[in-house]
Amino acid sequence: xxxxxxxxxxxxxxxxxxxxxxxxxxxxxxxxxxxxxxxxxxxxxxxxxxxxxxxxxxxxxxxxxxxxxxxxxxxxxxxxxxxxxxxxxxxxxxxxxxxxxxxxxxxxxxxxxxxxxxxxxxxxxxxxxxxxxxxxxxxxxxxxxxxxxxxxxxxxxxxxxxxxxxxxxxxxxxxxxxxxxxxxxxxxxxxxxxxxxxxxxxxxxxxxxxxxxxxxxxxxxxxxxxxxxxxxxxxxxxxxxxxxxxxxxxxxxxxxxxxxxxxxxxxxxxxxxxxxxxxxxxxxxxxxxxxxxxxxxxxxxxx
Numbered sequence: 001x002x003x004x005x006x007x008x009x010x011x012x013x014x015x016x017x018x019x020x021x022x023x024x025x026x027x028x029x030x031x032x033x034x035x036x037x038x039x040x041x042x043x044x045x046x047x048x049x050x051x052x053x054x055x056x057x058x059x060x061x062x063x064x065x066x067x068x069x070x071x072x073x074x075x076x077x078x079x080x081x082x083x084x085x086x087x088x089x090x091x092x093x094x095x096x097x098x099x100x101x102x103x104x105x106x107x108x109x110x111x112x113x114x115x116x117x118x119x120x121x122x123x124x125x126x127x128x129x130x131x132x133x134x135x136x137x138x139x140x141x142x143x144x145x146x147x148x149x150x151x152x153x154x155x156x157x158x159x160x161x162x163x164x165x166x167x168x169x170x171x172x173x174x175x176x177x178x179x180x181x182x183x184x185x186x187x188x189x190x191x192x193x194x195x196x197x198x199x200x201x202x203x204x205x206x207x208x209x210x211x212x213x214x215x216x217x218x219x220x221x222x223x224x225x226x227x228x229x230x231x232x233x234x235x236x237x238x239x240x241x242x243x244x245x246x247x248x249x250x251x252x253x254x255x256x257x258x259x260x261x262x263x264x265x266x267x268x269x270x271x272x273x274x275x276x277x278x279x280x281x282x283x284x285x286x287x288x289x290x291x292x293x294x295x296x297x298x299x300x301x302x303x
Contacts, residue, residue, distance in 0.1 A: 001058055002218070003225045005046055005068035011039060011233040018240075022301045028240055045098025046081055049161045049184045053082060053094070056188045061214045062087045064221035072229045073140050078133040079231075082161075085224075087217045089147060089154040089210050092191075093137075095130040096184070097123075100163045105178050107171040127180065130158045140227060146220050148210025157194070161187065268296040 015036045018024070024032070050067050057065050066083040082094035097103075101115035109127070114120040134156055140146075147153055161184040162168065170178045182190045212220070266280045267273070275296045283294035289303050 001054065002064050002221045003066045003069065003228065005050060006230050008039065008043055008233060012036070012043075014234055015039065031237075031240065041098045042096070045096045045161075045163065045184075048098070048163070049082060049094070049096045049187075052185050052187055053084070056191075057084065062217070064217050066221060066225050068228075069225070070229050070231060071136055071140055071227050073136050073143065076136040076139075077229075078136040080130075080133055080137070083224075085154070085217065085221055087212050087214065089152075089212065090157065091137075091154045092157045092159055093130050093133055094187075095126045095158070095160045097126050097160060097162050099166050102167045102169060103162055103181070104169045105171055105176075105181065107176060109171075109176055109178075126160045127158060127178075130160065140224070144220075144223050144227070146224060149212055152210065159187070159190065265294065267294070268299055269293045270295055270299040270302075 015032055019029070019032050019036070046068065053065060053067075057063050064085045066085075067081070069080045069083050071078050071080075080093055081096040084092040084094065099113050101113050101118075104112045104114070104120070106112075109125060110122065111125050112120050112122045137156070138153055141153055158180055160181040162181065164183045164185045166183065168178075168181060168183070170181075179190075266275050266277065268275050273296055275294060279297055279300070280294045283290045283300065284292075290300070295303075
């Protein structure tokens with residue numbers, strides 16, 4: 001066990017605090033809700049998958065496990081949920097998707113998910129998402145000198161782990177292999193079967209020739225783990241950056257009419273519209289905040 005998942009509690013706390021802001025527009029609130037939902041679901045999914053992987057591989061001297069590896073090389077970034085490296089330099093990239101509903105894969109390899117009583121919605125292919133990590137990872141292997149004993153790059157394999165309670169609907173066509181999409185608690189059985197079914201005699205011979213010692217495996221895995229570049233947990237997209245409230249624009253005439261007896265006038269000092277007594281009372285009871293002037297509910301949010 002080389003690396004555990006990063007602690008993302010600061011990210012959760014940031015998003016939860018932002019939800020309390022009174023300065024957010026509708027689009028920002030919707031983004032926060034969706035982002036927080038995805039984040040919490042993702043954290044739980046990775047934690048569950050790590051539990052199954054650790055219970056299977058924790059005491060295996062022939063394999064090294066790295067959780068939550070984020071690398072950056074030549075401007076390319078790859079976020080790998082789980083990585084398993086063997087002494088034979090076979091590397092498994094595991095993509096976690098915490099879907100608890102029905103996962104559908106059609107003949108074109110397109111993914112969609114449906115939860116009970118909800119509509120079906122399309123999602124990005126986690127298989128292709130994992131395959132996009134190959135380029136940056138292989139570049140990094142070359143840079144770090146990670147490879148077999150007789151040379152050659154490690155052999156990469158992909159696997160997608162979904163929630164144990166999910167149902168997986170696969171395409172009927174036999175031409176598209178989706179056997180690498182499995183439930184997270186089935187990784188051990190899948191891995192053992194994959195080694196017997198997918199790795200032929202020639203690959204087995206090559207694996208024996210490239211076999212590294214358990215000590216070398218640990219050294220290479222630790223070298224790779226040191227390349228982890230954690231994401232900025234406090235980063236926000238440009239449209240979510242804090243904005244200063246717009247300065248209040250009060251015409252000279254309106255300022256003159258509201259300066260006398262302002263505390264008891266049920267008129268908004270910004271827009272001049274009539275306000276309710278509770279709105280006015282709220283401003284009067286918070287004199288330090290509103291400067292002794294009353295505003296409608298919409299313009300109270302500017303303070």
